[in-house]
Amino acid sequence: MRTNKTTLTCALLAASLTMSSCIGSFNLFNNYAKWQRTMTNSKIVNGIVGLILQPIVGTVCLTVDALVLNTIEFWSGNNPVKRAGIDYVKGSDGQTYAIETTRKGYKITNPAGRVTLLTHNAKTQTWSITQNGKTLPLVRHNDDGTIVAYLQNGQQMTLSNDLAGLQQLKNTTQATHYYASR
Numbered sequence: 001m002r003t004n005k006t007t008l009t010c011a012l013l014a015a016s017l018t019m020s021s022c023i024g025s026f027n028l029f030n031n032y033a034k035w036q037r038t039m040t041n042s043k044i045v046n047g048i049v050g051l052i053l054q055p056i057v058g059t060v061c062l063t064v065d066a067l068v069l070n071t072i073e074f075w076s077g078n079n080p081v082k083r084a085g086i087d088y089v090k091g092s093d094g095q096t097y098a099i100e101t102t103r104k105g106y107k108i109t110n111p112a113g114r115v116t117l118l119t120h121n122a123k124t125q126t127w128s129i130t131q132n133g134k135t136l137p138l139v140r141h142n143d144d145g146t147i148v149a150y151l152q153n154g155q156q157m158t159l160s161n162d163l164a165g166l167q168q169l170k171n172t173t174q175a176t177h178y179y180a181s182r
Contacts, residue, residue, distance in 0.1 A: 024074065025073060025079050027065070028064055029062050032058065036050045036053065036054070069081055097109065097110055104120055104121075105117065116130070119135075124140065126139070
């Protein structure tokens with residue numbers, strides 16, 4: 001009877017680890033699933049190989065993600081397995097941009113091939129933009145919860161890190177733009 005209670009307790013504890021509210025990104029499993037769907041040009045071959053590999057490889061990937069990699073991601077903020085591929089986003093101008101996540105930020109490529117880097121410096125808590133070899137700071141997070149926004153005219157604004165601060169920045173930047181009319 002005692003071993004049944006011990007077994008039940010261990011099973012419940014193990015289940016609680018996988019059912020916590022910290023879900024994580026499951027990058028390892030998602031990378032495997034993407035590879036499995038695109039390894040050949042034939043959906044039938046991909047499906048057959050998936051049926052063979054999924055019970056073994058998929059289970060291992062899910063287990064490692066749930067117990068190890070997502071725990072590391074929770075405590076450090078970074079998942080050791082980089083998400084595969086590039087996301088494509090349609091901009092407000094109607095064009096499609098390629099966005100790749102890097103270790104320090106994002107690499108954005110426009111349809112003409114021009115690259116823009118958004119990088120985060122963890123030491124200074126600053127986000128910067130790099131275009132055409134020129135790097136400019138965009139925003140810095142302060143220890144008191146405020147942010148410093150770096151404007152195009154060289155000025156800096158200290159703002160609250162909420163909707164009111166965003167609205168204040170939006171009002172300031174829109175006031176400095178002049179549009180030509182016909």
